[in-house]
Amino acid sequence: MTETETKVTTAIDEAPYTNSPVAESKLPTSVNSDEDIPAVDADVKDLSTLEPKELEAKEKVPESRKDPREDPIGWVNSLIPGAVHKVNYRLLDWAQQLAIEEEGKRQTLPGKSDAVTKNQFLSFLRDGSLLAKLANRLQPGTIETIHEGDAAKDKANQTSNINAFINFVKEKAGLSEEQVFTAADLQEKGKAGYQAVFNTLMQLALKAQGIFEQKGIDVEQLIQTASQVVPTNLVQTILNFFRRAQPTQTPKKLAKEAEEKDKAATIEKVAEEKQTEDEVCKKVDVQAGVDTPAVAVH
Numbered sequence: 001m002t003e004t005e006t007k008v009t010t011a012i013d014e015a016p017y018t019n020s021p022v023a024e025s026k027l028p029t030s031v032n033s034d035e036d037i038p039a040v041d042a043d044v045k046d047l048s049t050l051e052p053k054e055l056e057a058k059e060k061v062p063e064s065r066k067d068p069r070e071d072p073i074g075w076v077n078s079l080i081p082g083a084v085h086k087v088n089y090r091l092l093d094w095a096q097q098l099a100i101e102e103e104g105k106r107q108t109l110p111g112k113s114d115a116v117t118k119n120q121f122l123s124f125l126r127d128g129s130l131l132a133k134l135a136n137r138l139q140p141g142t143i144e145t146i147h148e149g150d151a152a153k154d155k156a157n158q159t160s161n162i163n164a165f166i167n168f169v170k171e172k173a174g175l176s177e178e179q180v181f182t183a184a185d186l187q188e189k190g191k192a193g194y195q196a197v198f199n200t201l202m203q204l205a206l207k208a209q210g211i212f213e214q215k216g217i218d219v220e221q222l223i224q225t226a227s228q229v230v231p232t233n234l235v236q237t238i239l240n241f242f243r244r245a246q247p248t249q250t251p252k253k254l255a256k257e258a259e260e261k262d263k264a265a266t267i268e269k270v271a272e273e274k275q276t277e278d279e280v281c282k283k284v285d286v287q288a289g290v291d292t293p294a295v296a297v298h
Helices: 003-014 021-026 052-058 072-077 081-099 118-125 129-138 149-153 155-171 183-187 190-212 219-227 234-245 251-291
Strands: none
Touching: 072 190, 081 118, 081 129, 081 190, 081 219, 118 129, 118 190, 129 155, 129 190, 149 155, 155 183, 155 190, 183 190
16 A cells, blocks of 8 residues: 555544534434324315305306397307208398399299208309398388399499498498408308308398388297207118118018019929929830830841
């Protein structure tokens, strides 16, 4: 061992032992068994002790149904497609009956079974002639020139009809800018413009009685019509389709089929028996030919 190593070893051995504060802090502290340990759910209230009002407050309040009088767009968006189609029909029917007094001059509404799709709804109003006539019925003389018939096939004339109606609902019906659709909504956007067009026409239908003293739309009947539409089960629809495609098996048809099967079985049995008899006859003939002795010829 070198002299340097000897000095280092001696210094370490002679160093006094001291209690380190850090070491003391790492020592485990004693746990007093007499102290109460708080329960995990000590702060949780028993639901049975809550008052009825407190329980009601804790329960989630269900979202109220949309009202077409207050929020036509929110209401129609909450409906299933079949109900929307029924509502579209009712709204177009109201507009046409009010705008055109003579029943013979009214057009047949699109769709089937009193149901109009969104595209059909927009297409029926696209030339603007019905809208312009509706405005003139609510406020006579509001629109001086209404393009209809062949003239309404021209897009410029369609736009003229639509813009005249838009000005009417803003100035005479008091609808705000947000409540009124644009010509582009009806002519160019397709189904994307449906909500704006529906909202404007619905808002006008709600105000017809109060502002113009004309028959407005029956909201209660509209709600009832929508509520009566039940979602159709796709699988059930497919099954019904195949049931309709297959002929109905009546008792008479079943009996006739059974009779025909019996006849076929009888014919087959007779044929088998005849074939068996023929084979037996052939065997007999062969044996007879073998057993008969040949006659000598002199």
